[in-house]
Amino acid sequence: MPTPPAYALVATDLDGTLLRPDDSVSARSRAALARAASAGARHLIVTGRPVPGIRALLTDLAYTGIVVCGQGTQLYEAGSGRLLTSVTLDREAADAALGKIEAETGAVFAAVDQDGVDGVTLIEAGYRMPNPTLPARRVASRAALWERPVIKVLVRHPVLGDDELAAVARGAVGDLATVTMAGPGTVELAPRGVDKGTGLAVAAELLGVGAERTIAFGDMPNDLPLFAGSGHRVAMGNAHPELRAAADEVTLSNAEDGVAVVLERLFGTGAAPDPSLV
Numbered sequence: 001m002p003t004p005p006a007y008a009l010v011a012t013d014l015d016g017t018l019l020r021p022d023d024s025v026s027a028r029s030r031a032a033l034a035r036a037a038s039a040g041a042r043h044l045i046v047t048g049r050p051v052p053g054i055r056a057l058l059t060d061l062a063y064t065g066i067v068v069c070g071q072g073t074q075l076y077e078a079g080s081g082r083l084l085t086s087v088t089l090d091r092e093a094a095d096a097a098l099g100k101i102e103a104e105t106g107a108v109f110a111a112v113d114q115d116g117v118d119g120v121t122l123i124e125a126g127y128r129m130p131n132p133t134l135p136a137r138r139v140a141s142r143a144a145l146w147e148r149p150v151i152k153v154l155v156r157h158p159v160l161g162d163d164e165l166a167a168v169a170r171g172a173v174g175d176l177a178t179v180t181m182a183g184p185g186t187v188e189l190a191p192r193g194v195d196k197g198t199g200l201a202v203a204a205e206l207l208g209v210g211a212e213r214t215i216a217f218g219d220m221p222n223d224l225p226l227f228a229g230s231g232h233r234v235a236m237g238n239a240h241p242e243l244r245a246a247a248d249e250v251t252l253s254n255a256e257d258g259v260a261v262v263l264e265r266l267f268g269t270g271a272a273p274d275p276s277l278v
Contacts, residue, residue, distance in 0.1 A: 005041045007215040008041055011215070011216040013219060013223050014047040014049060017254055018217070025061060026260070029257055035263065042209070044200070048071045048182040048183070050114075051069050051117045052117065058078045066078075066203050070151045072190070086115055086116070086151065087191045089152055094112075094189060101168065101169050105165065106157075109128075109155070110156075113150060115148065115151050119148070120136075124142050127154075152191075154188050155189065163181065173189065175192055176192065177189035178190045180195065182221075182222040197228050197229045214229070219238055220240050220243060221242045221243060227243070234247060234251050234262055237250060237251060
């Protein structure tokens, strides 16, 4: 009987982790994930992006399994194209949270990710998308951000850095939302108590994999809850200091295929099967 792999679940963030700086997944990373799959390990994408922001990538990867999206607010089944679970952020609470932040910092610029598999990212005047490859629609007023249910709010400040803005937001928002920093220029408000860790827990239960058999890869503070629910934690070489401090090991950067480096050590570097099996 074949020996089961040490890790049955490979949980990867996307931006700054599995994705290279040009938003691509390298041939080396694809091959490493395919080798892990051939050994019996499942690949689970755990991302801050909402469903519409990753569908093209999932198709490119021939990925048909479960995806944790929107900082844990959405559990999406890629093969069927349906949402398994979705948690929305109360829009009145979200608007109140922005007001509390602005009372401390002055005016901020906001955006929202709408709920649903076809939800739109809406941005108010002055908000600049941190990733220009992701589609967004500009609205005329903040009130227009709340036209449909949302899963999270993205906040930027014209002067404050990400760490400072996130710290101030946590103190100001209180129980209205969960505050996290997901990447450069990406401070986010999600439903209270929802994060990548809660999303991972639901997905892992569906897949029948315990935390001790999960290896997680990430690069930003929003990956801390993902790390907390995993048996082995790998920070990218480009990771935020908070995540590096919580990691069991630090690999190379996303530009250097750091995920593949670790998977090759764990699952080998021999001939890979068809990547469509990943």
